[in-house]
Amino acid sequence: MENPNPLNVYKGPDSVQRYFHPESSPPLPLVEIPDCLNPYRRDGVRIYAKMMTMHPANNVKSMPALNLLEKTVQKGKTQTIIEYSSGSTVISMSLIARVFHDLRDVRAYLSNKTSPAKLRLMQFFGLDITLFGGPSQPEPDDERGGIRAAERQAKEDESKINPNQYDNDDNWKSHVRWTGPQILGQLPEINLICAGMGTSGTMTGLGTYFKEAKPSVYRVGVCTAPGDRVPGPRSHALLAPVQFPWKSAVDHIEEVGSHDSFSLSLNLCREGIVCGPSSGFNLKGLYQFIGKRKAEGSLAELAGEDGEIHCVFLCCDLPYQYIDDYFDKLGAEDFPKIHNEHLAKVDLYRYDDKWEKEPAHALDLFFTQGKPQPQTCIIDFRQPLDFYEFHLPGSVNVPFVHEDTPSPFAEPYVLESLWKRLEETFKAPSKELDLLRGRRILFVCYDGDSARVATSVLRAKGHEADSIKGGIKALRRLREKSPDLGFGARSQAGVEVIGGHLDRPSRVATQVV
Known part of the structure; x- marks a missing residue:
């Protein structure tokens, strides 16, 4: 089968039209599934997935x-x-x-x-x-x-x-026109074709094409098991009023349930054949048919001149719109566990590196000649004794964390507890938020991480909040670089730094917000 566009490139004003049209594009892939998904490989059965999902519209329709x-x-x-x-x-x-x-x-x-x-x-x-x-x-x-x-x-x-896919022969004739010829051109040795039946257009078209082009190809249609439902295909009973000539286009019909369809689709996806439930549905129907022929000893009758049985099933859809259905249909044992799943309900707000200030930059923003800028508020989360020993002038002490408290980003349960406590403390309406309204807030803690979480919480509530990257530890290192400078003096970088004696904390400074 000649490739009409070997480099798969589309240019010019009609580029997207040619991209969509099967006559100006390479044929959709035909992929043999790995042996781990083929329980009949040792019986001479080879199974190929026709990837209808690789069309630009991503589905068989x-x-x-x-x-x-x-x-x-x-x-x-x-x-x-x-x-x-x-x-x-x-x-x-x-x-x-x-x-x-x-x-x-x-x-x-x-x-x-x-x-x-x-x-x-x-x-x-x-x-x-x-x-x-x-x-x-x-x-x-x-x-x-x-x-x-x-x-x-x-x-x-x-x-x-109203094109009416249910009653318009141009539905199934599209597969006579394009899908069937693609498959035969890609796999001349094909012995069996298998597809699901919804409007029955796909199987009617493929079955009609192979009846003329290669009559030896066995045609298997797949219907939904009675009382069950798989997205797309119908039960055998619901096919009765369909006017397409599907009865002459199939040699055998299998019925498949939803659990097998979703389970087999999941297995295909995990082995690199990304497809949705109706694709697993088709493959399960093929398995059932082959299993029956093997049990009755007639499987070899389907083999070609090379002694093997080359089977093609259609991959019709993608799994993404059905993700919730996979979890409903299948058991928890089919999916890996989510570690730290409790974090999905906390720490829900965005972070921004711009809100985490380097120590020198934070001092420059919040202090002028050693005094806090007007309309600012500095909240220090450390314990009172540590706060007393060393703090920024004008700070308010809110003792949320200890020096040996792990970083909330290293220990998930610390993050969960801290975030919930911050949410409770700064929930609206509250006197705490009234105190902060209209003020620019700077959060300080031991290492900067808890303050970073607080910044995220307060920013989400509409407050202008920042934190000091590295926390008090980083401020101490900054002071050690300039031990002879008092607070309000300028470092060589032109930034105000803390040094020398610190004011004793006032009653206001040690109160809990």
Whole structure:
């Protein structure tokens, strides 16, 4: 299969169109899964993932969306596209409508049972959303559902179109046009194709293509197990009213549940085949079919001339919009533990290096000739005896930490305790915050880390707060560099430093805020 664009570069005014179009792009990857995911490798079975997720729209519905809009949009007449879709089809349509047809009004009709994550994803891509009650997967001919509502809207206004993925043969014909030829060109020795069945378009198209192009290819469709639900595919019962010729396009149907779909998708992702639950669903259906053929002793009948069985399943979607579902469907044992998880509920505010001042810079900002600047407040978190021995003039002592208290950034439980105490002390309304209102605040502690946390808390509450990097220890080192200088004198760097005798703390200085 000749590569139409070997360097995969797109330039010029139609660059994005060519990027999206399968006829001007390299074929989507076909990747053999690692042996650790193939329980039948020793039986001569080789399994390949067709990465439909690698299309720019990131899902299997991009091909149908491209074909449907190419055949239904009328230039100069069509202004609005309306489609009932659980997500992937209409998201692909919104992208392709803009890229190929300069249409921005794409409206999604979908079930009110759609997850918040998927709704936000659709909003992210600019879709106008209308929700409908009733079954999450309505039958195409149900007059009460959103599928028929979208169809009626288009009939009432010539400027609106409803491509209708459920009843438009251009859906499944896209896979005859592009997906099937790509797979056969990449893997001429293919013996088996497997795909899930939702609208049934994917399997109908692939099955129809291989029936003509290579009739020896065995075709396996996968449906959702009765009473269960996997995003995208349908149960076998719900396929009954689908008008596509899917029955002639499959040789066998497997039914798969949601737990296996999510679990196998998770395993694929962790081995580098990043895909969503419907991809794990397809692979599980393939496993089940191969297992049955092996048990009945007929597996070898599927082998080609090389004695091996080359199977392709479709990777249809990505996992990211279903992350919460993975945690709901699977057990805690399937996921690594989060260490220090208790920190997720504390220390919630931002930090900024600009708020952590070097000692000399802090003194310059908060003192003029040894006296605190007007409208400033200096809060020292050390213990009273340490505060008495050495403190900045005008400081207020709030004894939150001890000299041997670990840094809150080294010991998570110290951070949790400190943050909660700061939140409680400086919660609004309070006399403490009234005292600080309109003042620039400088926090001081032993090593600067606790003061840094306090700065984050007070900044989040709208106060102008800073801390001294390195804390009192850094201030002491600054004084040691100029032992002969008294407070208010200038160092060689032109910065006021502390030295000599310090004032005894007043009653105000030692009170707890």
